[in-house]
Amino acid sequence: MSADPPADMPPPSTGAPQPAVPEPDGWARLRARLDWRVLGAAVLVLLLGVWFDGRMRLAGLQKDLARELAASARTSQEVREIATETRQSMRDLEFKIGMLESRLSETQNQRLALEGLYLELSRSRDERVLAEVEQMLLLAAQQLQLAGNLKAALIALESADSRLQRADSTQFTNLRRAIARDIERLKTAPFLDVVGISLRLDNLAHHVDDMTLAMFERPPQEAPTVAPGRDGALARIAREAWQDIKTLVRVQRVESNDVPLVAPNQQFFLRENLRMRLLSARFALLAREGEAFKADVRSAHDWLKQYFDVRDKRVAGALSALDQLAQTQVDIQLPSALDSVEAVRSERLVRERGLR
Numbered sequence: 001m002s003a004d005p006p007a008d009m010p011p012p013s014t015g016a017p018q019p020a021v022p023e024p025d026g027w028a029r030l031r032a033r034l035d036w037r038v039l040g041a042a043v044l045v046l047l048l049g050v051w052f053d054g055r056m057r058l059a060g061l062q063k064d065l066a067r068e069l070a071a072s073a074r075t076s077q078e079v080r081e082i083a084t085e086t087r088q089s090m091r092d093l094e095f096k097i098g099m100l101e102s103r104l105s106e107t108q109n110q111r112l113a114l115e116g117l118y119l120e121l122s123r124s125r126d127e128r129v130l131a132e133v134e135q136m137l138l139l140a141a142q143q144l145q146l147a148g149n150l151k152a153a154l155i156a157l158e159s160a161d162s163r164l165q166r167a168d169s170t171q172f173t174n175l176r177r178a179i180a181r182d183i184e185r186l187k188t189a190p191f192l193d194v195v196g197i198s199l200r201l202d203n204l205a206h207h208v209d210d211m212t213l214a215m216f217e218r219p220p221q222e223a224p225t226v227a228p229g230r231d232g233a234l235a236r237i238a239r240e241a242w243q244d245i246k247t248l249v250r251v252q253r254v255e256s257n258d259v260p261l262v263a264p265n266q267q268f269f270l271r272e273n274l275r276m277r278l279l280s281a282r283f284a285l286l287a288r289e290g291e292a293f294k295a296d297v298r299s300a301h302d303w304l305k306q307y308f309d310v311r312d313k314r315v316a317g318a319l320s321a322l323d324q325l326a327q328t329q330v331d332i333q334l335p336s337a338l339d340s341v342e343a344v345r346s347e348r349l350v351r352e353r354g355l356r
Contacts, residue, residue, distance in 0.1 A: 127351065129167045133175070134344045136160040140182075141338050149194065150186060157183050157340065178343035192332050197325065198282050204300075204318050205278040208271045211318065212309040274303050281325075290331030297326045 140156035143149040161179045164172045281296035301322040308315045 126167070126169060126171065129163060129169075129172075130344065130348060130351070133160045133163055133172075134348065136163070137179075137338065137341050137344055141341050144186075144338070150189060150192070154183065154186050157186070157338075160340070172347075175340065175343050175347055178340040182338045182340045189332070192328075192330060194285060197285055197328065197330075200321055200325065201278050201282045201285070204321060205275045207314055207318070208275045208278075211271075211304070211314050212312045213267065213270075214307055214309050270303075270307060274300055277303070285330050288331050290329065293328075293330045294326055297322050301326065 136156050136159050140153040140160070143152040143156065157179055161176060161183070164176050164179070277296050277300040281293050281300065284290075284293035284296060301319060304310075304315055304319055304322070310316060310319065
């Protein structure tokens with residue numbers, strides 16, 4: 001018997017071509033399935049490549065966008081800084097423009113003032129001298145009539161005469177004669193130091209609070225006597241106790257029979273009334289009211305002597321000053337008007353009317 005060949009072995013080849021044997025249906029389905037899987041894998045790989053490329057491009061775009069946003073932020077910050085600097089520059093420019101406008105206004109005012117001064121200086125020399133002298137004489141009259149300052153009036157008159165002397169014009173001869181008469185008349189008038197007396201009264205009024213009242217005067221303290229030698233502790237304690245006992249009662253001899261007592265709430269009014277008396281005397285001095293001045297000075301003197309401690313240095317000095325002021329004659333009759341003022345006014349009227 002012959003053995004059958006295995007089923008999986010190919011048939012022996014022969015010289016003649018064999019006809020194609022059709023594959024089974026299972027192999028065809030497997031091959032078709034593999035083709036579809038390969039195609040799907042290729043498509044998937046392609047899609048993954050496209051997606052990865054898109055992701056890379058999107059990441060690049062994001063980076064570019066971030067750089068652009070950062071650059072835009074820096075540019076915006078620079079623009080804001082530039083805008084802030086521009087606003088500050090505008091404010092500075094507005095301030096400078098305001099300053100320039102004010103300077104321009106001042107310059108215009110100065111120009112107008114210079115034009116007025118130029119017009120004033122363009123007058124004749126004699127008219128300018130006459131205007132200056134008139135101002136000096138009016139000042140002298142005011143010092144004489146309002147303040148009673150004889151010295152200031154004399155200085156103003158002498159200055160006016162010196163100005164006319166520098167002018168060296170014969171047309172001012174009559175005016176210089178009138179000024180000379182006023183100077184001689186003021187030099188012969190009695191002099192009263194109004195400023196000095198006012199300062200003395202103000203000084204007294206300023207130191208009223210520093211003056212001691214008579215009710216506060218105290219006897220002088222006696223120095224404790226120390227026995228020579230070395231004493232024991234008991235003797236020293238006994239001596240100190242005896243000193244304290246002696247100071248419990250003091251016997252004092254006063255010159256006046258009674259010492260005026262002032263309530264604590266009335267001490268302020270006492271000092272203020274004394275200060276008002278001194279200020280009232282100052283006003284009477286400025287008004288040339290001799291009786292009122294002496295009455296206020298005597299009243300202040302009596303109050304100091306009655307209510308204050310006359311042994312105090314300030315009180316004694318104030319009493320001495322008030323005694324001197326009480327003997328001062330303040331109702332001095334000074335010239336009420338100056339002839340030179342009328343003379344200069346007449347001179348100006350003559351020049352304005354063109355009679356010369």
